[in-house]
Amino acid sequence: MYELKEHDVIFIFTGPNGAGRKTVAQMSGDTLGMKQVISYTTRTPRSAEVDGQDYHFVTRDVFAEAQKNNEFIEVIEIDGNYYGVKGQDIANTLHKHGAVYLILNRFGAEAVKKLYDTNAVRIFIYADKKTILKREEERGDSPELIERYMSHFEEEMAYKDQCEHVFENLDLAHTVFDLTKTLDDNYLHRNLVDKD
Numbered sequence: 523m524y525e526l527k528e529h530d531v532i533f534i535f536t537g538p539n540g541a542g543r544k545t546v547a548q549m550s551g552d553t554l555g556m557k558q559v560i561s562y563t564t565r566t567p568r569s570a571e572v573d574g575q576d577y578h579f580v581t582r583d584v585f586a587e588a589q590k591n592n593e594f595i596e597v598i599e600i601d602g603n604y605y606g607v608k609g610q611d612i613a614n615t616l617h618k619h620g621a622v623y624l625i626l627n628r629f630g631a632e633a634v635k636k637l638y639d640t641n642a643v644r645i646f647i648y649a650d651k652k653t654i655l656k657r658e659e660e661r662g663d664s665p666e667l668i669e670r671y672m673s674h675f676e677e678e679m680a681y682k683d684q685c686e687h688v689f690e691n692l693d694l695a696h697t698v699f700d701l702t703k704t705l706d707d708n709y710l711h712r713n714l715v716d717k718d
């Protein structure tokens with residue numbers, strides 16, 4: 523079993539769907555040399571999604587078997603689909619890179635924080651409802667999917683004050699700059715960000 527080192531950091535990106543969590547996490551993650559730990563899910567991949575990149579797409583049987591073997595740190599059902607992250611995947615990626623990130627809803631964020639305590643840092647990314655709606659339409663989400671995402675908007679927003687860092691994601695370059703600088707200054711100390 524991998525033991526967490528003092529400097530290991532697990533960043534959890536959370537907030538309402540469509541706020542830009544994945545976009546900003548990937549951009550800052552690339553700059554800072556962090557790797558994402560991908561969840562397993564029973565949901566069907568969407569057309570542009572790639573197995574092992576967006577999610578590990580598995581059958582219900584495969585998911586249930588891993589759950590039975592206690593491989594997931596938490597399991598959640600969202601809109602009829604199961605999601606979970608494997609503790610061993612976090613450990614392996616941390617061992618290699620020292621810093622990892624996950625993109626989870628509030629329940630996942632809470633579970634990871636409970637488990638990893640001071641090694642876990644929650645980053646809340648948000649935008650107003652109207653902006654999110656427009657982004658989801660532009661992303662090509664179906665009206666049904668958008669309605670489902672919107673039905674979780676208020677409850678996801680309610681988690682904002684419990685997170686260690688909060689970013690409103692309006693101008694993308696601005697958000698990514700602030701985010702990268704915050705993570706670098708407070709946790710990673712790679713001194714990659716131009717401070718001028």
Ligand SMILES: Nc1nc2c(ncn2[C@@H]2O[C@H](COP(=O)(O)OP(=O)(O)O)[C@@H](O)[C@H]2O)c(=O)[nH]1
Binds near residue numbers: 539631
């Ligand atoms: N709690 C929890 N949330 C997860 C996990 N994996 C993904 N999520 C979040 O659950 C939601 C799933 O929504 P979905 O439409 O399937 O995926 P998306 O395209 O990644 O937003 C998103 O907010 C994800 O960030 C997980 O393992 N645990």
Ligand SMILES: Nc1ncnc2c1ncn2[C@@H]1O[C@H](COP(=O)(O)OP(=O)(O)O)[C@@H](O)[C@H]1O
Binds near residue numbers: 539544661
């Ligand atoms: N600051 C921004 N301005 C405009 N569009 C954005 C911004 N941030 C993200 N997007 C776009 O909004 C959509 C939702 O972002 P995404 O990262 O998929 O959100 P999430 O992971 O929170 O669901 C994507 O199409 C993305 O390219």
